[in-house]
Amino acid sequence: MAAPIKVVITGAAGQIAYSLVYQVASGAVFGPAQPVVLHLLDIAPMMGVLEGVVMELADSALPLLAGVVPTANPEEAFRDVAAAFLVGAMPRKEGMERKDLLSANVRIFKEQGQALDKVARKDVRVLVVGNPANTNALICSKYAPSIPKENFTAMTRLDQNRAQSQLAAKLGVPVQDVKNVIIWGNHSSTQFPDASNAIVKIGGADKPVPAAINDDAYLKSTFVSTVQKRGAAVIAARKMSSALSAAKAASDHMRDWFLGTGDRWVSMGVVSDGSYGTPKDIVFSFPVTVSNGKWKIVEGLTISDFARQQLDITGKELAEEKQDALDVCKD
Ligand SMILES: NC(=O)C1=CN([C@@H]2O[C@H](COP(=O)(O)OP(=O)(O)OC[C@H]3O[C@@H](n4cnc5c(N)ncnc54)[C@H](O)[C@@H]3O)[C@@H](O)[C@H]2O)C=CC1
Ligand SMILES: O=C([O-])CC(=O)C(=O)O
Numbered sequence: 001m002a003a004p005i006k007v008v009i010t011g012a013a014g015q016i017a018y019s020l021v022y023q024v025a026s027g028a029v030f031g032p033a034q035p036v037v038l039h040l041l042d043i044a045p046m047m048g049v050l051e052g053v054v055m056e057l058a059d060s061a062l063p064l065l066a067g068v069v070p071t072a073n074p075e076e077a078f079r080d081v082a083a084a085f086l087v088g089a090m091p092r093k094e095g096m097e098r099k100d101l102l103s104a105n106v107r108i109f110k111e112q113g114q115a116l117d118k119v120a121r122k123d124v125r126v127l128v129v130g131n132p133a134n135t136n137a138l139i140c141s142k143y144a145p146s147i148p149k150e151n152f153t154a155m156t157r158l159d160q161n162r163a164q165s166q167l168a169a170k171l172g173v174p175v176q177d178v179k180n181v182i183i184w185g186n187h188s189s190t191q192f193p194d195a196s197n198a199i200v201k202i203g204g205a206d207k208p209v210p211a212a213i214n215d216d217a218y219l220k221s222t223f224v225s226t227v228q229k230r231g232a233a234v235i236a237a238r239k240m241s242s243a244l245s246a247a248k249a250a251s252d253h254m255r256d257w258f259l260g261t262g263d264r265w266v267s268m269g270v271v272s273d274g275s276y277g278t279p280k281d282i283v284f285s286f287p288v289t290v291s292n293g294k295w296k297i298v299e300g301l302t303i304s305d306f307a308r309q310q311l312d313i314t315g316k317e318l319a320e321e322k323q324d325a326l327d328v329c330k331d
Helices: 015-025 044-059 074-078 098-119 133-142 157-171 209-213 216-220 222-228 230-238 244-259 305-330
Strands: 005-010 036-041 065-071 083-086 125-128 152-154 182-184 192-194 199-202 205-208 266-271 283-291 294-297
Touching (some): 005 015, 015 036, 015 044, 036 074, 065 074, 074 098, 083 098, 098 133, 098 305, 125 133, 133 266, 157 182, 157 192, 157 244, 157 266, 192 222, 192 305, 205 209, 216 222, 266 294, 283 305
Parallel strands (some): 005 036, 036 065
Antiparallel strands (some): 152 266, 182 192, 182 283, 283 294
16 A cells, blocks of 8 residues: 555535545545545634534545544645645625635635645645636645646636536437547636537447537537536525535546546646637646646647637636736735
8 A cells, every 4th residue: 555645625614525525535536545644624713613524534434544634724734735625715606706706715825825835745736626716726826936837727627527418418428428528718607618529439439529419509509608607507506506516526637637537638727838829827728638647738629710719708807817816916
């Protein structure tokens, strides 16, 4: 058995963490031979609730769980961690856009960037889930200059999973038989879910999704807007934002980053190098592959006029969010 790695989950007393702690501690993320010590960070008033989560983890008798450290101190939480799930932040309510959370949440990611910079491993892999996730990830990276920018990512995997699931339902195939759907841009209602390169396995053979669906209008309108608005639809139904599916997506994202993507593309918000004509130095979701723990943007895809417009809209929103976030962080 390998030596345990330290993994931090912030917002550990909240909804998403309630599902995520089990997935990480059960081996679904880092593999069945990798023990973990879980560092659980929340704010001081939530320490009582967090104690209950700690009790439940003990009661789950998990063989890979080598220790649990509940704390309200970011430096204790981030010390020597190899992986960080930054979930802790305010969720939106019905009628809000995710960027309405910016002024409340972005300071958390400034402070946590500073703490990661001070005490985390320099190869820590950071996944920002708290909204607005892309811009929070950018700010976190900016305040952790000693950790490479490539180590900061934002979660658009939930959007990818939603898109894959919509396509599989439309085609009447199991969800794992659809691959290479892309989420471009912001984890917001301007994101561009793009099925133009997606592939479906039908009757044992791979086929392009656009040909299999044969309904361009659906792929450009209903499909795109359903995925863009899915988070809001869950809030309208549950009166709370997605949690179970968000935890599953966070597990998928980190597992693929640590263990690799094989022959599939996945979408991750990463610091843009200007690929596909996007603004540099914003956290933009691209299709990536991962091997040996490093992600790489899929290159050479054709961008249609329709896709160009969509990429420009979401890129512009991210550039504006970045400016707003920098203004908030000035003081
Ligand atoms: N990127 C994505 O796809 C998704 C992102 N989200 C976002 O994830 C975030 C968390 O959602 P939930 O778990 O449902 O919220 P929640 O309100 O149930 O839990 C959030 C937890 O974070 C804690 N917290 C607040 N400030 C903190 C700080 N400075 N340090 C550590 N912990 C802190 C709170 O005390 C609370 O326990 C929200 O911002 C939500 O919008 C939710 C779903 C999907
Ligand atoms: O919609 C929200 O506010 C929560 C979230 O990010 C999602 O479900 O995608």
